[in-house]
Amino acid sequence: MGRDIRIVIIEDDEIIREGYALLIGQSEGYTVVRSYASFDDAVKTIGDDSPDVILLDIELPGTNGIQAIPKLKKMLPHAYILILTVYESEKTIFDALANGASGYLTKNTAPSKIVESIREVKDGGGPMSVNIARMVIKSFQRNQESPLSKRETQILEQIADGKSRSQVAKDLFIDLETVRSHIKNIYLKLDVNSRADAIKTAKENKLI
Template identity: 40%
Template sequence: MIKVMLYEDNPQLREGLTMLINGSEGFEVLAAFKNCDHAVQEVSAFKPDVVLMDIDMPGTNGIEGLKKIRSVDPDVKILMLTVFDDNKNVFQAISNGANGYILKKTPPSRLLEYISEAQTGGAPMTASVATQVLKMFSSMNNEKGEDYNLSDREKQVLQLLVDGYSYKMIAGEMFIAIDTVRSHIKKIYEKLHVNSKSEAVAKAFKDKIV
């Protein structure tokens, strides 16, 4: 059972998402809130697997809520669910540790897939957002930085993460077990000093590691 928490200020959408997720096998909404004013306490109390987070909310907005949660919990999966796909919001969300960035116009069945993907370590992004991320980082003209002492194998795994592969797909591509993939990714996170796949991908682009 994937336990979900919602942050959405539109009451109709909040109720609709709650009904959709609760009505789908394998998913449960623990709680839903209209802003992130008490996000740290709420996440700590309910211990969700995945948080669906709107950005534009009264009071504490989604980006600030994301920062607050990440300051105390690096592990909970946080998906930004928003109407905004502009560079500023995308960059702020990824830079502050969002695990994915999806648009509200996403079809319901796809939304459930995204939640599952995030819960298992993926970094789901709506196609238009992923395109923006690629353009955003390719436009950065930083000189090639240090390689963070990644092994050739770890660089190969990181390249596949950048290419959008899931853990299962990486295992298949490299002919290794999923546990081995997880071990490689854990070491990559440690060497890059990041806490999520989206942060690792962002750093790979920024520092031209792969």
């Protein structure tokens, strides 16, 4: 048996942070070196922690998780970053993976799967929650000749999932007026006049 996998947790919710630390710390072969409430706190001493795997939330005070990934990769090039968040928007997922995250789990993931995923990522795997993996696969199955921009596609997918315009704005970190403008462009491009027709046309043409 080799040494324990060294883990650092960066999560702003104290109860969740302590829960993860307890869960992982009680598992054989794992050591939680330290946990932090933000990247801005972690940056001072994380280099001394020498983690193998960093469990990283996305919504953090100060520098958010997406912004933190490339900084962590630069500081700790041999550490693997495993995202653990409530966010499931396609943009957030792809931004995290493009920035260097090695895996992406949502917080409703079973505790045993979280522990298992830490080892998987350490062994070079790319663990993802089932719903996240499904979303990634779906994005590759879309019609590549779509008239819609990437942002318009994201918005239409969220609307198709039943989200309101204000929910879409919140999930994508944009203002409501921007969402309205994109929806207007979607209607024009698809030559439709309603949400239902936009969704129907997009699905028939594999645009979402």
